[in-house]
Amino acid sequence: MRLHIQSVIGLLAAVAVPARGQASESAHKAAPRIIGIFDSRTGEPLRAVQVRDVFSGDYVVTSATGTARLDFLTFKGTAGMVELRKLGYQAKELVVDRSDTAAITELLEPAVTLAPVVITESYRIDRDAGKWEGLAERCRSKSVTCIGGKDLEKMPSANLADFLIRADGVTIGACEAGRRAQCGKIAMRSPVIPPSYCQPTFFVDGYEWDSHMSPPTDLTPHKPAQGPYTPGNVKAVEVYPPERPRPLRFEGDPACGAVVIWTK
Secondary structure, eight states: OOOOTHHHHHTTTOOOEEOTTOOOOOSSOOOSOEEEEEETTTOOBOOSOEEEETTTOOEEEOOTTSEEEOTTOOOBTTEEEEEEEOTTBOOEEEEEETTOOSOEEEEEOBOTTTGGGOSSTTOOGGGOOOOGGGHHHHHTSSSOEEEEHHHHHTSTTSOHHHHHTTSTTEEEOOOOTTOGGGTTSEEEEOSSSSOSEEOOEEEETTEEOOGGGOOSSOOOTTSOOOSSSSTTTEEEEEEEOTTSOOOGGGOSSTTSOEEEEEEO
């Protein structure tokens, strides 16, 4: 295995690029420390791995050399917890000793869900163009729940949420204090804790929906359908849970899932 472990020690000055939505530095800083993350199969450094502080939710992503600084961590007593996440790889949690400053080297394993999605040697869903023409091949994989036109036609007055609730990885948001926005609405079961659920990224006809406009359809089950995204106007829906391979075009928030709506 061609591990580049020496690069971790030699790149102590490397700084990971802060990810979107990263919170400000914690008041409880870690000792200066570097983590290097590599592919377990090839030994190559992995860039864009999300390195998340489990206690605060803050995170950074690894640089092109597979490294990130850990001086943003918070601790409970002498220990901190870090979660490593990258699409296509198994998530991993580490316990970090507050007093230790030695560089950390970690290997990520390919996601166990990758094997079933390879229908032929020439097809990989993570390299799919994400176009309507490729829907049938994507739907043959184990990574996606596909809701077809025939299913939609059986319930023409239903809300799309009534179909989404049956998809793999989908749940209903809890009605807890401070999180009323998703109370009783469709959400994804998020492997990131906190939170335990999140709102998926929506795509309409292959293009990402502006989240500031709210979801393109009412996400409350058992309510009357509201146009224009109704069973009568939609020809198919794809639902990708978190941690399942999907076309890069539909990546959205890697910590949550994606819902792709195709209209007539």
